Amino acid sequence: MSTPVVPSEARVDAAAWPDVAVVPAGMRTRAAAAVAERIFTSAVRGLPLRVVYDDGTVHGAPGAAGAPEMRIHRPADFHARLGRGWLIGFGESYLAEDWTAEDLTAVLQVFAEHAAHLGSGPLGKFSGLHLPRRPGRERNDRTNARANVSHHYDLSNDLFALFLDETMSYSSALFDAPAAGLPAVGWDDLAAAQRRKIDRLLDRAQVGEGTRLLEIGTGWGELALRAAARGADVVSVTLSTEQKRLAEERVAAAGFADRVRVELKDYRAVKGEYDAVVSVEMIEAVGYEYWPVYFQTIDRLLAPGGRAAIQAITLPHERMLASRRSYTWIHKYIFPGGFIPSVRAIEDITARDTGLRVRERFALGDSYASTLRLWEERFSSRHDEVAALGFDETFERMWRFYLCYSRAGFQAGYLDVQQFLFDRRR
The missing domain is CATH 3.40.50.150 (Vaccinia Virus protein VP39)
Incomplete structure (x- = not known):
């Protein structure tokens, strides 16, 4: 029933993808990043997740055996993206390698399992203020x-x-x-x-x-x-x-x-x-x-x-x-x-x-x-x-x-x- 795929030209349009190497900057970004850092750090303390910074700082559940690990390499860039774009910035910071995870699905599953709780707290209120409107x-x-x-x-x-x-x-x-x-x-x-x-x-x-x-x-x-x-x-x-x-x-x-x-x-x-x-x-x-x-x-x-x-x-x-x-x-x-x-x-x-x-x-x-x-x-x-x-x-x-x-x-x-x-x- 199935037949081979006929080769086609790849449609690669570089202009279609924002340049994630560009980190948000400016006074508004610095203020939003500071708030995002406090809220994110507070939120992950209650999750079965290890958030590990390259300087050795650990948030989340450091004592939980088997907890998935999210490793943050560039905290300032991560918090800047988070502050200006929240969930969009969270994903963009992964694309830019501000953070990585050996088991990406496991890390994301923790956030998915706690989405309702996170959405009803300071995290959700902050994201509501920083989610852009859908383009017309x-x-x-x-x-x-x-x-x-x-x-x-x-x-x-x-x-x-x-x-x-x-x-x-x-x-x-x-x-x-x-x-x-x-x-x-x-x-x-x-x-x-x-x-x-x-x-x-x-x-x-x-x-x-x-x-x-x-x-x-x-x-x-x-x-x-x-x-x-x-x-x-x-x-x-x-x-x-x-x-x-x-x-x-x-x-x-x-x-x-x-x-x-x-x-x-x-x-x-x-x-x-x-x-x-x-x-x-x-x-x-x-x-x-x-x-x-x-x-x-x-x-x-x-x-x-x-x-x-x-x-x-x-x-x-x-x-x-x-x-x-x-x-x-x-x-x-x-x-x-x-x-x-x-x-x-x-x-x-x-x-x-x-x-x-x-x-x-x-x-x-x-x-x-x-x-x-x-x-x-x-x-x-x-x-x-x-x-x-x-x-x-x-x-x-x-x-x-x-x-x-x-x-x-x-x-x-x-x-x-x-x-x-x-x-x-x-």
Whole structure:
């Protein structure tokens, strides 16, 4: 079913990444850095974490056996970035190597596990004062949506091929339940687990011979290929030119060009009627303001008796409400315009604004933690190949921080991922 990745030119735009070598300066920065240092030091004293400075100073839990260690090399630069950008500055200081960690995921997991507590204290109040507003250009209207998608997904097909498995699936796999989240899950298990995830969605949407299937968010084509192999007629829409190119090449190589049509199109512009709609981890890129439009579009396109199957990363509802207007490191560096919903938000929006009803819900967060671990291990082992594509060491640290940050969220239970099945309310 899967076909090799066709080489592409790496899209490396140095102007797209801020120069993290430049440390914030000025009177305002000095004042904010002093406050940030006091608050950060006070906050980590209560965490199961060792914060070690190069001069030997230790904060956190110096006596806790096995506590993960965060090592701060340039305290003044770290506190300056923290003071001016808070959570964004925290991530940027890692990119600049102001601090390092032997086990980055473990360090980030401590912060994720205590996010609610930290957010309600001085740390949260300080960050609220220092989080910048989301740029208007990242609002996911029809003018900006394609640029937001391109920022991430058009980096380079070759880059993604370095750490994804042969299916080129860039979403949570579904491992066998007894193995989910366990170290025993290895690279050789990943492709089968990705196909298991896809097949479950197609099964729940009752995709088979003659099904008119709409896929919102093509990825690199694996779901469309597996649906076509069942005899479905597939229309798949994406805003990524690189994903469209490779997906079409894979479809043609598999002999399904007569069954699969990949279109460079905003989901809001799709017309027609479909027996099934499937969308895998696409809603996170839609934007908070556009969730009703997203579900109304699915409702509009779904034929009588049809089903929709959606896989979505989710946040606890209270955390979603608290962060819905935040502009974070992930927005700035990885997914501009994105936002993660809660289960309650999805249920409320579909009940209020559409004729859709949630029929089933299935959680697979442990599988995502394992998926991300495998991606991070694979990516970290391919330094020379990443560099050969034109990506520098700062980019590598950024990508590793993103993968570990995401994995920490799932291991802490701060994030989950759900498969939703919808039909129409009778």
